[in-house]
Amino acid sequence: MTAVSLLSSVLEQSAPIVLAALAAMITLRANILNVAVEGMMLVGAFVAIAVGDATGSAPLAFLAALVASIAMSQLLAVMTLRFSADFIVAGLGINLLAAGGSLFALEWFYRSPGGLRPVSFPDLWHVPAGSLSFIPVLGPAIEGQSIVVLLAFLAVPACAVFLYRTPTGAYLRAAGEDEHAARSAGIKVGQMKALSLAISGLLAGLAGAQLSMDKLHFFLPDMTSGRGFIGLAATLFGGGQPWITAAASVLFGFFGALGDRLQAFAIPSQFVLMLPYVAAIVGLTAARWRAHVRNRPARMARPKET
């Protein structure tokens, strides 16, 4: 029973991280370091609650969250691709804009800077209890999860298929790997990058909707609390490979779910929460170091330049 409840809470905790990680991964494959996942998630979370509060319809709130998040991603795409703004700076700008904008809306329209808590809020579709009890362990753990959790784990194979089995995915990866070569092969690099950002916005919007609409039904300023960056860390650790990235995010979600319980073993929760970021730096360094070692003979033959 405890295994089921732990698995269930790991699934729930890691779903937004998996989505954030895929959102960062899909742009990373188009050679964009997407630091704006956090902001796009926050916008999704806020819009979900605001629209759900205003219309009382869960599907509408859900759709609005996705649309808002995609709109943010396209704002970033326009600024960077059309007006050649720097990706990192503009991405951080998106984060600030999302945090400042949602706080401003809370303070001005709702007059409650502490957060937005609608009295009643429509529920997302959840897997009905007892419907999957014929599958041992996994079945009961999936029961009661929201549809977004299911979508999150379906998004992993979907992203893998998109990247490796479709022409568009191949173009996208080509645009990321060598822009000039891709351009001379007739691939519209700008379009591919904008597309990757749009998919990233979609996934981040899902993650945001999951955060605010599943179970909690309210919005708090800064409620994403770094999950976008954990996702980015997972992607970097996984080297942009969908399955490794997803595995890393589940692992980080697992540590997040464990974080508080580990305090019993005298490990401060902060150190557990640090793990994803340390793993990202170590993983990235290890990958570079391997490449460094592998290329050593070739590098010795050449005059030193990088």
Add this chain to the structure above:
Amino acid sequence: MRELVLDCLRAVRAPLTAILLTLALGFVLVSAIADDPVRAYRDLLFANFDSLGNFALFLNRATPLTLIALGVIFSFRAGIFNVGGEGQLYAGAIATTIVGVTFTSLPALLLFPLALIAGILAGAFLGWIPAVLKVRFAVDEVVTTLMLNIIVLLFTSYLANQVIRDPTSYGAVSRVLPEAIWLPALPGMRGATSGIVIAVVLACLTWVVLFRTEWGAQLRAAGTNLRFARSVGIPADRRIITAMLIAGGFGGLAGTLYVLGIGHRFEQNFSPDYGLVGLTCALLARIHPIGALATAIFYAMMINGSAYMQISTDVPRSLVDLLTGLLVLLMTARLARKGQRA
């Protein structure tokens, strides 16, 4: 002399345009929601000068911003995209606090420099990690500085909560530093940190070092064109690492001066995103130290003034966050579409 004045004028002109544009945009927003937009804007910008107390608070905000911006300038001039200002700030603040509250028995004459150096070294160490990873293994410094920010934030949260926490006070704050090592206030102004003098002096010094010494020229060469720099015999890797050490040191100094001169203790989450705003100031100033001083002062005015604006006209202070977001999003954009293809 004339050349110097012209150079500084040129440095101030670009950020001034961006700032005026943002202010105009904000004014449109404020007039849409407030009854008295002029009053709101007056308070946002000029309530800082209404009383000595307000002015002191404003100076206290300008100090860390300027120092972080200067650090960012060193790293960017060396071609390192350092977004780690926040982490370096916290590292400096916590190191100073730990030294300050641990060795209370030492005489102030010894403890003060010790605490100062600890803070600077902690910041510099944080700058050194991404620099070495970048130079040795070509690990992207944006990622490492970004991740280190969060790691340091979590680490300081642990220290502030579990190790040096003041059990008598509410919230995660450390014990107060001995009063003997507090940075003296500006003469005649209660509560205003004299750190601002240090910041102004360092801004001028940064300009001289970067633009009037051979070492600075080599550093900038490494930043503009690494291969060229290497082929004319500049030890570019060494310059890059040193630049990041200095950048981290500046960030650490910002935290140190905050603890010694303003907070007198470590408070968890004491920074309202000084790291990112400092980066914004530096970029707005086109990575020029004197310009960065100007933009940091402007930003301190806005951040501090937003509180007065909220009190007098109930325009939310998060307006400033919103405007900052817009500014950061827009500031690196170029209107000319086919300027250059990277």
